[in-house]
Amino acid sequence: MLDLDAVSSGYGETQVLYGLSLKAQQGRVLAVLGRNGAGKSTTLKTIMGLLPRRGGSITFEGRPIAARPFDIAQSGIAYVPETRDIFPSLTVRENLEIAARRFGGKGADWTLDRVVDLFPRLGERMRNGGAELSGGEQQMLAIARGLLMNPRLLILDEPTEGLAPIIVKLIHDKLMELKQAGLSMVLVEQNFGFATSLADDVVVVSKGQVVWSGSPAAIRADEAVQHRWLGV
Numbered sequence: 614m615l616d617l618d619a620v621s622s623g624y625g626e627t628q629v630l631y632g633l634s635l636k637a638q639q640g641r642v643l644a645v646l647g648r649n650g651a652g653k654s655t656t657l658k659t660i661m662g663l664l665p666r667r668g669g670s671i672t673f674e675g676r677p678i679a680a681r682p683f684d685i686a687q688s689g690i691a692y693v694p695e696t697r698d699i700f701p702s703l704t705v706r707e708n709l710e711i712a713a714r715r716f717g718g719k720g721a722d723w724t725l726d727r728v729v730d731l732f733p734r735l736g737e738r739m740r741n742g743g744a745e746l747s748g749g750e751q752q753m754l755a756i757a758r759g760l761l762m763n764p765r766l767l768i769l770d771e772p773t774e775g776l777a778p779i780i781v782k783l784i785h786d787k788l789m790e791l792k793q794a795g796l797s798m799v800l801v802e803q804n805f806g807f808a809t810s811l812a813d814d815v816v817v818v819s820k821g822q823v824v825w826s827g828s829p830a831a832i833r834a835d836e837a838v839q840h841r842w843l844g845v
């Protein structure tokens with residue numbers, strides 16, 4: 614579905630990705646693991662066109678991916694960044710409506726009602742400003758907004774970062790529901806248990822390259838790999 618082949622990328626003079634290759638498959642969840650600074654977020658930003666690709670190729674559903682972030686989103690990939698990027702001065706409803714208006718429309722799978730069914734908490738917070746939300750509520754809003762873009766692939770950067778265990782569990786259960794409904798996902802995550810329990814496939818990134826790939830069961834059983842590449 615999404616294919617990265619020998620992708621290079623970085624910031625200014627700093628190269629971060631050195632020929633990174635991976636595949637995310639239709640109807641499956643791919644977890645991208647690795648230590649801090651390995652290049653996981655850089656990989657996602659490069660996929661989304663937020664950083665220029667310096668080498669290699671990216672295809673989505675068999676075609677070269679669009680160049681501009683908006684066109685990439687419109688082609689069916691929603692991205693939930695680590696920073697969540699909700700509009701703090703707009704209400705929850707307004708944050709959701711912006712996504713629904715831009716990417717929804719007739720026959721769209723995801724509607725405001727449907728994301729509120731998934732996250733009832735957001736329904737209770739509709740009139741609150743983005744800045745008034747807890748970290749967990751912000752994450753729910755960021756995911757809900759992504760879903761309103763009606764993506765075929767949902768990309769999440771560290772959705773559990775800084776969240777209390779009870780909220781981590783809630784986000785886990787919601788992502789599991791989405792997975793069971795057939796949504797394809799790419800998940801960057803520091804929380805090993807969270808990532809491996811959701812994933813169908815795992816890749817480990819180190820120094821801008823994929824250094825290991827396999828199943829969640831295989832990496833859970835392999836303490837040497839965990840220790841070497843993740844410092845677990």
Ligand SMILES: Nc1ncnc2c1ncn2[C@@H]1O[C@H](COP(=O)(O)OP(=O)(O)OP(=O)(O)O)[C@@H](O)[C@H]1O
Pocket residue numbers: 624627629647648649650651652653654655656803
């Ligand atoms: N805006 C930036 N300008 C310059 N260098 C950056 C920038 N953002 C990240 N880097 C560098 O790129 C490298 C990879 O960062 P990246 O954020 O992709 O890592 P990561 O694997 O996602 O880890 P983390 O869990 O810390 O986000 C790091 O060495 C980081 O210092």
